[in-house]
Amino acid sequence: MNTPVVSPPLARKDFVTDQDVRWCPGCGDYSILAQVQKVMPELGMARENIVFVSGIGCSSRFPYYMNTYGFHSIHGRAPAIATGLKATRPELSVWVVTGDGDGLSIGGNHMLHVLRRNVDINLLLFNNRIYGLTKGQYSPTSETGKVTKSTPLGSIDYPLNPVSVALGAEATFVARTVDVDAKHLQEMIRRASQHRGTAFVEILQNCNIFNDGAWASISEKDSKGDAALLLEHGKPMVFGKQRDKGIRLNGHRLEVVALGNGVSDSDLLVHDEQDATLTFLLATMQGPEFPAPLGVLRAVQRPTYDEAINAQVAAATAKQGAGDLDALFAQGDTWTVP
Amino acid sequence: MEPESAAAGVAGSGAAKRIEERDHVVIRFAGDSGDGMQLAGQHFTNETALAGNDLSTLPDFPAEIRAPTGTLAGVSGFQLHFSSRDVLTPGDAPDVLVAMNPAALKVNIDDLEPNGILIVDKDQFNDQNLKKAEFTSNPLTDGSLDKFQVFEVDITKLTINALKDLGLPTRAMMRSRNFLALGLTSWLFQRPVEPTLKWIEQKFKKNQALADANARVIKAGWNFGETAEMFRTAYRVKPATIAPGHYRNITGNQAAALGFVAAARRAGMQLFLGSYPITPASDILHELSTYKNFNVLTFQAEDEIAGIGAALGAAFGGAIALTSTSGPGVCLKAETLNLAVCTELPLVIADIQRGGPSTGLPTKTEQADLMLAMFGRNSDSPIPILAPATPAECFAMAFEAVRIAVTYMTPVFFLSDGYLANGAEPWAIPTAASLPEITVAFRTDPTGYYPYLRDAETLSRPWAVPGTPGLEHRIGGLEKDYLTGNVSYAPANHEQMVRVRFRKIAGITREIPPTPINGAAEGDLLLLGWGSTYGSLEAATRTLNDQGHRVGHVHLRFLNPLPPDLGDILGRFRRVLVPELNMGQLVKLIRAEYLVDAVGLNKIQGQPFKISEIVSKAQKMMEASR
Numbered sequence: 016m017n018t019p020v021v022s023p024p025l026a027r028k029d030f031v032t033d034q035d036v037r038w039c040p041g042c043g044d045y046s047i048l049a050q051v052q053k054v055m056p057e058l059g060m061a062r063e064n065i066v067f068v069s070g071i072g073c074s075s076r077f078p079y080y081m082n083t084y085g086f087h088s089i090h091g092r093a094p095a096i097a098t099g100l101k102a103t104r105p106e107l108s109v110w111v112v113t114g115d116g117d118g119l120s121i122g123g124n125h126m127l128h129v130l131r132r133n134v135d136i137n138l139l140l141f142n143n144r145i146y147g148l149t150k151g152q153y154s155p156t157s158e159t160g161k162v163t164k165s166t167p168l169g170s171i172d173y174p175l176n177p178v179s180v181a182l183g184a185e186a187t188f189v190a191r192t193v194d195v196d197a198k199h200l201q202e203m204i205r206r207a208s209q210h211r212g213t214a215f216v217e218i219l220q221n222c223n224i225f226n227d228g229a230w231a232s233i234s235e236k237d238s239k240g241d242a243a244l245l246l247e248h249g250k251p252m253v254f255g256k257q258r259d260k261g262i263r264l265n266g267h268r269l270e271v272v273a274l275g276n277g278v279s280d281s282d283l284l285v286h287d288e289q290d291a292t293l294t295f296l297l298a299t300m301q302g303p304e305f306p307a308p309l310g311v312l313r314a315v316q317r318p319t320y321d322e323a324i325n326a327q328v329a330a331a332t333a334k335q336g337a338g339d340l341d342a343l344f345a346q347g348d349t350w351t352v353p
Numbered sequence: 354m355e356p357e358s359a360a361a362g363v364a365g366s367g368a369a370k371r372i373e374e375r376d377h378v379v380i381r382f383a384g385d386s387g388d389g390m391q392l393a394g395q396h397f398t399n400e401t402a403l404a405g406n407d408l409s410t411l412p413d414f415p416a417e418i419r420a421p422t423g424t425l426a427g428v429s430g431f432q433l434h435f436s437s438r439d440v441l442t443p444g445d446a447p448d449v450l451v452a453m454n455p456a457a458l459k460v461n462i463d464d465l466e467p468n469g470i471l472i473v474d475k476d477q478f479n480d481q482n483l484k485k486a487e488f489t490s491n492p493l494t495d496g497s498l499d500k501f502q503v504f505e506v507d508i509t510k511l512t513i514n515a516l517k518d519l520g521l522p523t524r525a526m527m528r529s530r531n532f533l534a535l536g537l538t539s540w541l542f543q544r545p546v547e548p549t550l551k552w553i554e555q556k557f558k559k560n561q562a563l564a565d566a567n568a569r570v571i572k573a574g575w576n577f578g579e580t581a582e583m584f585r586t587a588y589r590v591k592p593a594t595i596a597p598g599h600y601r602n603i604t605g606n607q608a609a610a611l612g613f614v615a616a617a618r619r620a621g622m623q624l625f626l627g628s629y630p631i632t633p634a635s636d637i638l639h640e641l642s643t644y645k646n647f648n649v650l651t652f653q654a655e656d657e658i659a660g661i662g663a664a665l666g667a668a669f670g671g672a673i674a675l676t677s678t679s680g681p682g683v684c685l686k687a688e689t690l691n692l693a694v695c696t697e698l699p700l701v702i703a704d705i706q707r708g709g710p711s712t713g714l715p716t717k718t719e720q721a722d723l724m725l726a727m728f729g730r731n732s733d734s735p736i737p738i739l740a741p742a743t744p745a746e747c748f749a750m751a752f753e754a755v756r757i758a759v760t761y762m763t764p765v766f767f768l769s770d771g772y773l774a775n776g777a778e779p780w781a782i783p784t785a786a787s788l789p790e791i792t793v794a795f796r797t798d799p800t801g802y803y804p805y806l807r808d809a810e811t812l813s814r815p816w817a818v819p820g821t822p823g824l825e826h827r828i829g830g831l832e833k834d835y836l837t838g839n840v841s842y843a844p845a846n847h848e849q850m851v852r853v854r855f856r857k858i859a860g861i862t863r864e865i866p867p868t869p870i871n872g873a874a875e876g877d878l879l880l881l882g883w884g885s886t887y888g889s890l891e892a893a894t895r896t897l898n899d900q901g902h903r904v905g906h907v908h909l910r911f912l913n914p915l916p917p918d919l920g921d922i923l924g925r926f927r928r929v930l931v932p933e934l935n936m937g938q939l940v941k942l943i944r945a946e947y948l949v950d951a952v953g954l955n956k957i958q959g960q961p962f963k964i965s966e967i968v969s970k971a972q973k974m975m976e977a978s979r
Contacts, residue, residue, distance in 0.1 A: 099663030
């Protein structure tokens with residue numbers, strides 16, 4: 016991230032545009048927009064140094080509502096566009112907003128490569144497990160058997176788990192949060208913005224029109240205690256409505272254990288954002304057997320692509336001197352005709 | 354290769370060998386794709402350039418890196434035309450063929466001029482190789498080569514003899530055979546080998562043994578020519594009368610890369626290339642990746658789409674944006690090109706055309722992407738198209754493509770092809786100061802700013818880059834309001850936007866210089882072409898005018914928009930012939946645009962036109978209309 020320089024400090028309203036927000040009433044995207052607009056002033060960045068890039072889909076309308084620079088591009092390609100922008104303008108704060116279809120289906124390839132390259136951008140993937148803008152077809156994160164307009168007999172596809180994909184692509188920062196948990200969502204946005212490298216944040220988001228309640232167990236007050244595990248670096252993995260359960264390593268498998276009867280916090284796994292093996296294991300946890308992990312799964316440091324590409328230019332210039340066109344034109348064997 | 358004069362005597366040569374003056378020579382090196390024919394050809398070319406001849410080259414190689422050794426599929430060739438006059442094409446047919454094995458002979462022998470010089474590596478004409486080349490009898494003994502001057506040289510043995518005391522493995526020695534052929538032909542045409550020796554020294558400076566070996570083989574080839582009884586005559590081609598200046602030899606892709614760098618430099622901006630490797634465009638990526646100290650960023654993307662996507666992102670950020678590819682890649686980039694059309698951001702797409710459809714003929718040339726560049730996107734989506742006519746001209750046209758892109762805030766096609774990309778010719782090296790100015794002024798003033806407020810003359814919108822206070826705005830692929838750039842689905846606004854995008858591109862005609870007509874300025878027939886067919890068309894025009902016909906030649910560099918004076922020029926000729934290396938694409942545009950009964954001449958063989966093919970068609974047309 017860049018050195019914050021802005022005064023006077025901005026407020027949420029500074030990031031609101033004059034465009035009418037056109038998501039369906041009740042859409043989870045409203046909450047995400049509100050939290051992003053709330054966190055933005057904290058970054059201390061001037062609005063003109065922030066860019067939101069998106070692809071196609073409901074989530075990708077996001078840039079129109081952020082009073083920063085914005086680029087609503089084409090389906091799946093936002094990571095590629097953001098890569099070119101960040102490589103040439105490394106001082107900018109670049110955010111990609113995408114969805115499960117945009118980011119993991121049509122744009123799956125770019126997703127893998129932006130993550131492995133570790134371009135210093137923040138990538139918010141709104142996962143509602145459905146295609147909303149095209150009115151309700153199954154997505155690459157929809158559960159097998161999903162009945163939709165394009166799968167009347169149920170989807171036969173096996174779904175992708177976005178955080179597993181990100182970890183598999185060697186992402187340096189992987190987090191998961193929920194649209195309705197304002198505080199946690201804000202915290203994840205903050206953490207993402209502080210990370211140097213590609214920060215991948217999966218936001219479980221509700222599409223109340225085409226896939227209502229897809230994340231209900233994780234987002235609803237009554238059930239989320241048992242269905243979600245809030246990860247905290249250096250803390251044992253305790254969860255449950257009564258904080259009475261935990262995650263323990265048994266051999267090379269994870270297991271859910273009840274606390275008490277000789278089982279205490281010290282028997283549980285302690286979260287370590289930098290432990291590659293552990294984060295892979297955690298990513299596989301899903302209901303109903305396991306709670307879904309929320310929070311920062313992985314945060315490690317690796318040189319960023321934009322730094323490296325510009326470092327090569329700087330090194331070449333330092334070594335060879337700033338390029339001289341006349342010398343360049345005349346390189347190799349030349350001859351003069353009098 | 355008609356002798357100009359049969360001069361006798363050899364000045365300064367110990368051996369009593371005749372030297373004949375020749376006006377021009379077309380030589381083709383052919384061998385297995387592992388035999389190093391491209392390298393031998395390139396060095397012969399370099400020697401020839403330094404000898405002061407005008408020249409043109411045609412590399413012709415298979416798509417397979419190493420097809421099975423000795424087979425017909427694996428034959429690689431390099432043709433060079435050099436002359437004491439100006440050279441327009443790599444030559445219709447070789448006067449000299451160097452065949453390193455039977456397969457190379459079989460593939461190329463039909464092209465050799467009667468009485469042409471044929472040099473073969475005799476050692477390679479064994480039963481096994483003859484069988485691989487599908488010969489039923491040995492052409493060296495069955496009389497089938499009687500109409501040529503055949504020189505059976507023990508190229509393999511001579512190479513091994515030259516190296517035998519160096520302790521190199523046989524495979525390594527065999528790899529030097531190309532330099533024996535190079536040494537021999539350098540003697541035969543009195544080319545200086547010093548530039549090649551210098552190159553060897555540089556190339557193998559960390560391996561003195563290899564440097565010595567290669568130098569030894571070249572000299573062995575030269576000495577064999579000079580001392581063996583076999584060759585009685587050497588040939589000399591006097592330097593051409595070339596306009597005074599400083600020259601270097603350059604391929605189209607090298608020239609294009611330099612043009613892009615120069616344009617970015619003239620604009621005082623960073624150059625960003627987003628690209629994915631593809632034949633025959635990859636050399637642009639290779640070249641530019643070595644120019645980092647010119648503030649050039651090269652990004653080898655995960656695919657063609659990311660290549661152009663990243664370039665467009667860089668354009669949004671305020672860089673000179675470039676993507677390089679060939680036809681199959683253009684197909685993949687189409688959606689992003691349209692995003693560039695809609696967002697009105699400057700971007701150059703270099704399409705180095707090759708044979709198609711689909712994967713087609715990756716290493717062979719074709720000009721069949723014109724309609725793709727014109728129309729290959731959804732909806733009404735005009736993009737300017739510029740096409741260089743010669744390898745050296747790739748420099749100026751690449752530069753111009755950038756200038757047009759940033760002046761008009763539009764994607765621009767730079768439409769080259771495999772023949773221009775890999776072909777080489779002398780390039781009059783310009784001075785940086787003599788290049789046109791490219792002025793880019795980013796918008797910084799928030800007063801009265803709208804993202805789609807247009808310049809009154811060019812109709813281009815302001816380039817307002819992130820980081821500029823007060824100009825925060827959102828753009829994208831949804832239709833824009835005519836002024837504010839906000840999303841608008843209003844019916845009349847859409848029509849207004851489609852029309853203004855067209856008007857903007859049509860207005861580029863003001864950048865097009867008056868169209869030069871070579872040959873007759875009016876008369877019987879106009880040869881109208883574009884791209885790499887320039888040399889063939891120009892040579893055909895000269896031939897036809899020498900025959901007393903009144904034939905003009907116009908070669909278009911701007912294909913969209915077309916030059917404003919073209920309609921008038923078409924009207925000055927009774928007939929119009931449009932030769933193209935495709936099924937007839939420019940001819941359709943011309944017929945549609947001008948209602949002229951233009952006729953196509955189409956060749957789709959992955960090879961350039963021969964001059965004779967154009968002359969013959971033109972003669973027939975003029976006869977028919979008499």
